[in-house]
Amino acid sequence: MIRYVLGRLISLVISLIVASIVIFAVIEVIPGDPAAFMLGVNARPDTIAALRAEMGLDQPVILRYFNWVTGMLQGDFGRSWTYKTPVADLISDRIWVSLPLAIYALFLSTIIAFPAGIYAASRRGGAGDITIMGATQLGVAIPNFWFAMILVLLFAINLRWFSAGGFPGWDNPLQAIKSLTLPAIALALPQAAILARVMRSSLLDMLGEDFIRTARAKGLSRRQALWRHAVRNALIPVLTIIGLQFSFLLAGGIIIEQIFFLPGLGRLIFQSISARDLIVVESVVMLLVFVVILVNFAVDIAYAAVDPRLRTKT
Amino acid sequence: MYHIKTIAAATAIALCAPAALAQDSITVAIQLEPPNLDPTGGAAQAIDSVLYSNIFEGLTRFDADGAIIQGLAQSWDISDGGLVYTFNLAAGVTFHDGTTMDAEDVKFSLDRARAEDSINAQKGLFAGITDVTVVDPLTVQVTLDQPNGSFLFNMAWGDAVIVAPESIENIASNPIGTGPFTFTDWVQGDRLEMTRNESYWGAAPALASATFRFISDPTAAFAAVMAEDVDVFVGFPAPENLPQFEADPRFQVLVGNTEGETILSINNKMPPFDNILVRAAVASAIDRQAIIDGAMFGYGTPIGTHFAPHNPDYVDLLGNSPYDPEVARALLSVAGYPDGFTTTLKLPPPSYARRGGEIIASQLREIGIETEVSNLEWAQWIEEVFTNKDFGLSIVSHTEPMDIGIYANPDYYFQYDNPVFQALMEELNATTDPAGRSALLVRAQTIISEDYVNGYLFELAVATVAKAGINGLWVNQPTAAVDLSGVSWSN
Numbered sequence: 001m002i003r004y005v006l007g008r009l010i011s012l013v014i015s016l017i018v019a020s021i022v023i024f025a026v027i028e029v030i031p032g033d034p035a036a037f038m039l040g041v042n043a044r045p046d047t048i049a050a051l052r053a054e055m056g057l058d059q060p061v062i063l064r065y066f067n068w069v070t071g072m073l074q075g076d077f078g079r080s081w082t083y084k085t086p087v088a089d090l091i092s093d094r095i096w097v098s099l100p101l102a103i104y105a106l107f108l109s110t111i112i113a114f115p116a117g118i119y120a121a122s123r124r125g126g127a128g129d130i131t132i133m134g135a136t137q138l139g140v141a142i143p144n145f146w147f148a149m150i151l152v153l154l155f156a157i158n159l160r161w162f163s164a165g166g167f168p169g170w171d172n173p174l175q176a177i178k179s180l181t182l183p184a185i186a187l188a189l190p191q192a193a194i195l196a197r198v199m200r201s202s203l204l205d206m207l208g209e210d211f212i213r214t215a216r217a218k219g220l221s222r223r224q225a226l227w228r229h230a231v232r233n234a235l236i237p238v239l240t241i242i243g244l245q246f247s248f249l250l251a252g253g254i255i256i257e258q259i260f261f262l263p264g265l266g267r268l269i270f271q272s273i274s275a276r277d278l279i280v281v282e283s284v285v286m287l288l289v290f291v292v293i294l295v296n297f298a299v300d301i302a303y304a305a306v307d308p309r310l311r312t313k314t
Numbered sequence: 315m316y317h318i319k320t321i322a323a324a325t326a327i328a329l330c331a332p333a334a335l336a337q338d339s340i341t342v343a344i345q346l347e348p349p350n351l352d353p354t355g356g357a358a359q360a361i362d363s364v365l366y367s368n369i370f371e372g373l374t375r376f377d378a379d380g381a382i383i384q385g386l387a388q389s390w391d392i393s394d395g396g397l398v399y400t401f402n403l404a405a406g407v408t409f410h411d412g413t414t415m416d417a418e419d420v421k422f423s424l425d426r427a428r429a430e431d432s433i434n435a436q437k438g439l440f441a442g443i444t445d446v447t448v449v450d451p452l453t454v455q456v457t458l459d460q461p462n463g464s465f466l467f468n469m470a471w472g473d474a475v476i477v478a479p480e481s482i483e484n485i486a487s488n489p490i491g492t493g494p495f496t497f498t499d500w501v502q503g504d505r506l507e508m509t510r511n512e513s514y515w516g517a518a519p520a521l522a523s524a525t526f527r528f529i530s531d532p533t534a535a536f537a538a539v540m541a542e543d544v545d546v547f548v549g550f551p552a553p554e555n556l557p558q559f560e561a562d563p564r565f566q567v568l569v570g571n572t573e574g575e576t577i578l579s580i581n582n583k584m585p586p587f588d589n590i591l592v593r594a595a596v597a598s599a600i601d602r603q604a605i606i607d608g609a610m611f612g613y614g615t616p617i618g619t620h621f622a623p624h625n626p627d628y629v630d631l632l633g634n635s636p637y638d639p640e641v642a643r644a645l646l647s648v649a650g651y652p653d654g655f656t657t658t659l660k661l662p663p664p665s666y667a668r669r670g671g672e673i674i675a676s677q678l679r680e681i682g683i684e685t686e687v688s689n690l691e692w693a694q695w696i697e698e699v700f701t702n703k704d705f706g707l708s709i710v711s712h713t714e715p716m717d718i719g720i721y722a723n724p725d726y727y728f729q730y731d732n733p734v735f736q737a738l739m740e741e742l743n744a745t746t747d748p749a750g751r752s753a754l755l756v757r758a759q760t761i762i763s764e765d766y767v768n769g770y771l772f773e774l775a776v777a778t779v780a781k782a783g784i785n786g787l788w789v790n791q792p793t794a795a796v797d798l799s800g801v802s803w804s805n
Contacts, residue, residue, distance in 0.1 A: 036700075050432070
């Protein structure tokens with residue numbers, strides 16, 4: 001087990017180092033001088049040079065990379081060029097929108113997908129199975145941004161149950177959760193559809209396994225065999241998908257955050273890219289990569305908890 | 315169900331009633347969020363949209379129609395043949411942090427903007443200043459190196475607002491000005507709040523507080539207005555939805571003009587565009603109304619030169635380049651391109667450019683000019699088109715007010731180099747009497763129109779959607795501003 005965890009940890013660190021180099025390099029080659037962009041078309045060359053110096057862009061690339069990485073290791077993400085505030089502050093404000101939104105969406109997606117998937121598997125070929133699978137086909141096919149617009153049209157413009165967007169802040173938790181509800185549903189339903197399908201097919205695979213047949217032969221009913229033996233074993237592929245989905249929900253809220261004008265990380269990245277606030281882009285992307293890698297690490301460890309064979313291997 | 319509805323309605327009435335009696339707060343949406351709150355340190359228009367004449371004020375200011383009126387300077391004398399401006403400042407003005415605004419602050423602001431290490435995006439506005447002298451606390455004298463007929467106009471820009479040395483350090487996140495509203499909070503990415511400045515030196519505004527929200531997606535903008543999440547949307551980004559708001563009694567739609575001359579920029583140094591016949595052909599190939607209808611849903615005024623049609627000095631030069639593909643083809647033949655040629659058309663993000671670009675590409679194809687269209691982000695556009703001049707054609711709206719002077723700069727991205735025009739601009743700068751300036755401006759417009767420097771398309775319109783019952787909003791945008799000092803609700 002320790003060797004397994006250590007191996008995962010080493011791969012985590014290597015992934016982070018590679019990611020930091022790739023992110024920095026990609027952002028380095030994006031066309032468009034940030035200083036010239038910020039000062040606009042009437043700026044004089046000496047003004048642009050003064051701003052470049054102020055932003056530290058006159059230093060060599062290697063030195064800037066080194067400063068960036070060592071800064072991050074000490075928790076210093078640098079200072080936003082456009083907002084002129086520490087990037088860490090920007091991130092810590094925004095993460096309280098994006099993280100709860102991702103968790104909320106994941107929660108919704110899981111509580112929809114698990115019962116739906118298990119029910120469909122247990123009624124394989126029946127009307128319930130066909131209905132659920134039909135609905136999930138639709139869920140997979142519908143893009144979440146389109147679904148989001150439909151939700152706004154129905155619940156914000158026609159019924160007036162929710163506001164069309166924005167985030168009031170956590171001072172009023174009920175209002176905050178309410179304002180995240182439509183975005184969370186928009187994010188969750190397509191994910192739930194995928195998850196339900198994975199849950200169902202994974203369960204069906206398990207139901208064909210020898211150990212289920214053995215359990216049935218020992219006198220367990222179909223339902224008992226399903227709950228006691230199949231569900232737990234079917235969880236491994238489902239966990240993988242959940243891990244991937246969480247990363248997607250955290251980073252992939254960009255479009256949903258635009259539609260609901262939520263001040264989250266996605267919107268921060270979006271604004272920073274178009275404003276060429278490269279230091280913010282670098283740091284936020286790096287943070288997201290870190291979270292994704294960390295989630296994958298957690299999923300790997302969770303595999304080991306679910307599947308004892310992994311603990312002894314390697 | 316009936317009961318629930320009744321209760322809900324009763325609750326809604328109970329909640330709304332007190333607000334309806336004394337509605338003195340407003341939520342204004344604009345498309346872009348200001349990157350920071352320092353109008354003297356960046357080019358982003360959104361900074362001015364939120365702060366101009368709400369939080370910050372300059373010596374002079376634009377009124378709703380674009381005229382230059384008194385700001386912190388209540389009057390001024392011009393002497394020494396237009397070289398010395400003596401400004402008499404309003405008395406009893408304080409900054410929002412309680413410190414006094416006096417001549418020292420004016421000197422500080424102007425000296426800071428024109429300093430060597432200044433990062434003022436419009437440093438050119440201050441270029442002619444040789445000296446700023448404090449005469450007494452309420453009098454300040456500005457000396458220029460040569461007469462400048464647009465100096466009072468320059469001082470009205472958002473980049474020339476008066477700031478204080480006491481609060482300059484954190485101005486980007488905590489703006490301290492002299493205006494009728496005091497900055498209270500900025501939740502980055504979401505909203506910015508301001509409240510009435512109770513010790514304002516001028517007429518007190520009717521609104522007690524205002525919230526700005528930033529909604530960039532056109533669909534989200536539509537939803538936010540329809541759901542009445544916002545009271546006003548200035549610069550509404552979806553012109554296709556305007557008829558729907560006009561038909562809805564809950565809303566009013568204000569369509570006004572801006573200072574944005576939208577042009578098909580031509581690289582005048584790049585062959586074959588260095589040939590005036592080719593440029594004339596391009597001008598004749600353009601059907602302006604088709605572009606306005608197709609790209610802007612009919613909102614916009616055709617222009618024949620680089621000048622705002624609502625300006626009293628504007629001359630209608632549309633007759634220099636009426637839409638006529640036959641003439642355009644003939645001009646191309648005479649120029650030596652009977653079969654046309656291929657060039658690049660580089661488009662920045664706004665919809666006028668992206669939608670307009672497709673229409674122009676097809677209009678040019680009619681006369682044999684093939685365009686390779688590429689979509690650029692603003693930062694890329696500034697680098698490739700504006701700085702490196704690596705383009706054949708582009709579409710951009712020049713939103714700075716009174717910017718015909720850019721044609722006198724041969725290094726400006728469209729690279730028009732005409733000594734006659736340059737001399738004319740020097741003469742204009744040195745002319746302060748209105749009649750003389752007017753005549754020179756007419757000549758300037760005519761020269762660039764007859765040289766077909768760029769394809770002149772239309773003056774950009776601005777649409778404001780507001781709830782019925784809001785008064786005093788600016789219809790036009792003489793400068794980027796959402797001036798709330800005169801806005802009120804009628805009951």
